[in-house]
Each structure stands twice: as structure tokens, then as C-alpha cells.
Amino acid sequence: MSVDRPAVAASQPAPQARGIRQTMSDLHIWTGLLLGWVLFAMFLTGTVSYFKEELSQWMRPEIAHQAEAPAPAVVAGRIAKELQTLAPGTTQWSMRLTDDRHNVANAFWRVPPKDGARRAFKEANFDPQTGQKVTSRETLGGEFFYRFHFQFHYMPVLWGRWLAGLAAMFMLVAIVSGVITHKKIFTDFFTFRWGKGQRSWLDAHNALSVFGLPFHLMITYTGLVTLMAMYMPWGEQAGIDSPALKKQLTAELNAFIQPGPPSGQAAPLASVEAMVREAERHWGPNSVARVTATNPGDASARVAVTRGENGRVSMSPQYLLFDGVSGQLVEDKNAVGAAAETRGVMYGLHLGRFGDDATRWLYFIVSLAGTAMVGSGLVMWTVKRRQQLPDPHKPYVGFRLVERLNIATIAGLPLAMTAMLWANRLLPLEMAQRSEWEVHVVFIVWALSLAHAVLRPAKRAWIELFWAGAAALALLPVVNALTTDRPMWRSAARGDWVFVGVELMFWVLAALLAWLAIRTARHVPRHQPVPKARRVAAPAHAVEPAAKPTVAAEFPAGLSPVRATDAAAHAGLALQPGGEGGR
Numbered sequence: 001m002s003v004d005r006p007a008v009a010a011s012q013p014a015p016q017a018r019g020i021r022q023t024m025s026d027l028h029i030w031t032g033l034l035l036g037w038v039l040f041a042m043f044l045t046g047t048v049s050y051f052k053e054e055l056s057q058w059m060r061p062e063i064a065h066q067a068e069a070p071a072p073a074v075v076a077g078r079i080a081k082e083l084q085t086l087a088p089g090t091t092q093w094s095m096r097l098t099d100d101r102h103n104v105a106n107a108f109w110r111v112p113p114k115d116g117a118r119r120a121f122k123e124a125n126f127d128p129q130t131g132q133k134v135t136s137r138e139t140l141g142g143e144f145f146y147r148f149h150f151q152f153h154y155m156p157v158l159w160g161r162w163l164a165g166l167a168a169m170f171m172l173v174a175i176v177s178g179v180i181t182h183k184k185i186f187t188d189f190f191t192f193r194w195g196k197g198q199r200s201w202l203d204a205h206n207a208l209s210v211f212g213l214p215f216h217l218m219i220t221y222t223g224l225v226t227l228m229a230m231y232m233p234w235g236e237q238a239g240i241d242s243p244a245l246k247k248q249l250t251a252e253l254n255a256f257i258q259p260g261p262p263s264g265q266a267a268p269l270a271s272v273e274a275m276v277r278e279a280e281r282h283w284g285p286n287s288v289a290r291v292t293a294t295n296p297g298d299a300s301a302r303v304a305v306t307r308g309e310n311g312r313v314s315m316s317p318q319y320l321l322f323d324g325v326s327g328q329l330v331e332d333k334n335a336v337g338a339a340a341e342t343r344g345v346m347y348g349l350h351l352g353r354f355g356d357d358a359t360r361w362l363y364f365i366v367s368l369a370g371t372a373m374v375g376s377g378l379v380m381w382t383v384k385r386r387q388q389l390p391d392p393h394k395p396y397v398g399f400r401l402v403e404r405l406n407i408a409t410i411a412g413l414p415l416a417m418t419a420m421l422w423a424n425r426l427l428p429l430e431m432a433q434r435s436e437w438e439v440h441v442v443f444i445v446w447a448l449s450l451a452h453a454v455l456r457p458a459k460r461a462w463i464e465l466f467w468a469g470a471a472a473l474a475l476l477p478v479v480n481a482l483t484t485d486r487p488m489w490r491s492a493a494r495g496d497w498v499f500v501g502v503e504l505m506f507w508v509l510a511a512l513l514a515w516l517a518i519r520t521a522r523h524v525p526r527h528q529p530v531p532k533a534r535r536v537a538a539p540a541h542a543v544e545p546a547a548k549p550t551v552a553a554e555f556p557a558g559l560s561p562v563r564a565t566d567a568a569a570h571a572g573l574a575l576q577p578g579g580e581g582g583r
Helices: 020-034 036-049 052-058 072-086 143-151 157-181 198-211 213-226 234-239 243-254 272-283 338-351 357-386 397-426 434-455 458-483 488-494 497-522 561-574
Strands: 092-096 105-111 120-126 288-294 302-307 319-323 329-333
Touching: 020 036, 020 157, 020 357, 036 052, 036 143, 036 157, 036 357, 036 397, 052 143, 052 497, 072 092, 072 105, 072 120, 072 272, 072 288, 143 157, 143 434, 157 213, 198 213, 198 357, 213 338, 213 357, 272 288, 272 302, 272 319, 357 397, 397 434, 397 458, 397 497, 434 458, 458 488, 458 497, 488 497
Parallel strands: none
Antiparallel strands: 092 105, 092 288, 105 120, 288 302, 302 319, 319 329
8 A cells, every 4th residue: 555645845956155256256346336437537537647747738838848948956046036026025935847847847835825714825837948937828737637536626635535545445356356256367368359249348358457457456556555644544643643743744755844933034045056956966967856945035944955756766755955044954854764665665656757758658558458447347337237138228227327327437538538628729818717617628528428428329429429539639739720839740840749749649549539439330239139029928837947848758749850840930920919920
């Protein structure tokens, strides 16, 4: 006699634990996405900043090209005399001398602050040949892009630096998690498959990442270190317990001597030219970058002559401090502590000012690859998820948000940055707050790019913004020739290769954007959506699939597999609306 036994439910297999690579993959995706647009803007503006001095020269065409500048000591002496007229009674002035990348000297000086202000300064540029003040259009020049890349705009400086630090921390996590996720990342560097959709984007992202991996790690980490005292101030607060010690540390790190109380006894300032010559004997020719005087014209005057960054990695200040009345050397600050020197090396590696033109170009190219790395990662997120959409023509809100932000950032930001250069040439020279309006134009055009990305189909928005950026860059030399007396051919004849080089670079970048527009226009999506008329709803009972039949049971008796396939195809067509067999 058999005993009926209760059916035992089939046990469900326990879900497998997620491995470290899967976990790191999720971390890589989300740390790269959440602040990816901020990182792209930081990378792109930071890349441009490696040539901010050259760009600033182009944005001030009134300042003539200097074929041969006088010796730095002579320039310093001339400007010091001019400042006695421009800034009488000031408690401090500081001048930056000319070099291979600065065709004019620059100086600022303290003025009595307005009500409620902590301090105020005035600034001017000076012709190194005469020492006289020179006038040019009001502009921030390349300095705007440099400042934007770590403190942004339209927000308090500290807030901007906190946001930049948060983005850099996300970037550091994304880099490390990306290396862990892609175990064959170095092998994949030599593999690139064109026209493979998501696979091609992944190959490009991997190649761009590996190409500059040491640089990306270095530039992200050193960017954090430069502002570490703000992000992690507790060590400094524990070690510095008095305002006097804080003042001493600030002077040590920045070679910026805070003016003490004047004695009230008038005394002429000693020869600044002689002080600079003494510093050049100490460090070598053309080694002085800045001269700062405190309480000039007073018996308590001091003059600090600061060494430049050329030829040394560390940004830790080295300076000679002179008595401002006698001209005697008071202090030789040639070294700092180990911690300050470490910070100086990190800062110097980040800025890349220690090298020659070849080093600067290497920084620029690898940083541009880093910008493309961030951009390709953002695009890859949408490419991967578009293939998973039930209807790619009706994506969900989150997908549309990411896609439109990608377009406005990757294609819109280059156009917005170029708009600032157009504004530099087209805004009236006498316009009030002209430099601020140059910046406003950047954000107005960027906002219009976002609106364009929202209102236009995604592919058309990519193409149109890329073409707009390419056209704007390509036409800049033409606009310059029409609005100034320094067209490219005249600059070349004068040997002004900075002006020529900047405008040639505009054309190179225009060609890059045009290539991106052409590639986007030629792209054909691999995933073609199924037309609504051909979609067949699955029957309710088919939600739980039956067990797979055996080979003998797959086809009815007397029906071959080929004929069964034909029958199934005809059955599918017969289910379609619109006629017999769907024809």
C-alpha cells in the first residue's frame, strides 16, 4: 500500500553574495554620476587654466607685444618709483614682474577700506619699458577659468571650495573603485571596438582612464591637499594657539608679510632695483617673481623679494627680506618645515608651473583626456540604460534629466566658455562692470544651452550645440581681426607667437568639436524600438514559464523543426492587428 506524501515545494536557490567587484562597480557608477557634471566643468576649466596667462594676453589686445623686456631689476625699480605717485601713503604694495609668460608687470596696493569692508585694494598693469601705468579693457582674462575650477561663481568663495572638495573626493573614490572594477583595465587599454554601442563607450572610457591614470590620481589628490587646511583644520587649530603664531605661519606659507604699525617717521625707500639684483645673485638670473613692500616711505619699511616657481617643483615660498630704508638683508628664508615643504610640492605638482612649455602641453593634453574620461562616463550611463528602456522614445524622468544635463554640460559648456571670448571683443570698452558682464555672458549662454537641450530631440541637441561651439571657436580669429589692430597675420609678422598660438588653438579645438558633431550625426542607435503595432502582450498565464519540454515534445508528430518555425512565425503574424498575416 502506497502512502501519499505531501508535495515538497522546490527550494529556491539562495541569492549569491555580491562580490567586491560588483560592489565597487555600483560605487564607481554613482560617485561618478552624482557630481559628474561638476567634475566635468572643473576638469575643462582647469585644463584651460594651464594656459591662462597666454589667454589673458589675448584678452587684453591693447597691451603691446614686448619683443624684448628689460631686466627684472630695472622693471622693479621703475614700477617702485611709479607707485610712489600712484599709491602715496599706502601701507603695502606688491608687484609681479615680467617673465616669458607675462608681457606686462602688475601691481596692487592697499587703500583705506570703505565702511563695513575689512580691506580694499587697487590694481594696475605697467609697461616694463617705461614703468608707466598702461590701460586695457576691463577683463578677468584666463583668471576666471582658473578661479572657477576650484571655487565656481555666484556663491561665497568658501562654499565653492567646499563643493570643489566634495567633488574631488567623489572623483578619488570613482578612480579607485574603477580600477578595482575593471580587472583587465590595462589589457582593455589596447582594445577599442568602433561602432559597438555601449562596448565602444566602455572601451573609450577605459582607454582615456588608463592613458592618464597616474595624472588623474595625482591631480585629484593634490587638489584636495592644497585646501586641506580648510577641509581638515583641526590639526592646525591644535598646533596654533595664538594670533601671532597664525600670522607667522601665514607669512611662511605665502611670503606675504603683513604690515605692522608704522613708526610715524618718514624715510625714503631704498633702491628696489638693488634689492632685486641681490636676490638674482642669490638665486640666479630671472629668478625673481614678486616684490612686496610694507610701510613704504616709513622708517619701519620692509621689502620682501620672492623667488618664482620656474625650475623648482615646490611652491613653498623662498624670499629675501630687506630693511626698506637701508637696503640691508634682514632675513634669508630659503627653506620651510617638512610639512610645509610637502604641501608646497603637492601644490606645485597640481599647478604644473615648474616645467617648460613641453611640460605644460603634456599637462594640458592629459588633463583634456581626463575631461573626456568624465564626459564619456556620463554618456555611457545613458547609453547603457537606453538599451534597457521598454520604449526608448519615452524614457523615465530620471533618464531624461541625466541625458539633458549631459548635453548642456558636455556640449554646452565649451560654447559658453567661447561666448566669454566673444564678449571680450564685442562688449563696449567703456561699459560699466565690463569684466562682470563677460562672466554673465558665460552663464547666460550656458543656461540657453540647457534650454536648447530640453526643448530639442537629444541627438539634434548634441549635434547643434557641438556645431555652434565649433563655429564660435573657428570665427574668433575673424572677430579679433575685425575689432582690433592685431590680426593673426600682423601678429605673426611682429613675432607675437603667443597671439598666433592662441588663435591657432581656437581652430584646433573647433575642429575637435566639429568632429564630435559629425560622429554624432553619423551614429545609428543599435537598439531599434519595436513599433507599437507589432507589440504583442504576453498572456497572463505566461508570467510563470512552464518547464522546458523535452526535444521529443517540442514539435507535434510529423512536423519538422523547420516547418514548426514557419508555423510559429505565421502564428505570430496572425496575432498582429491589421489584417491576415499582418501583411
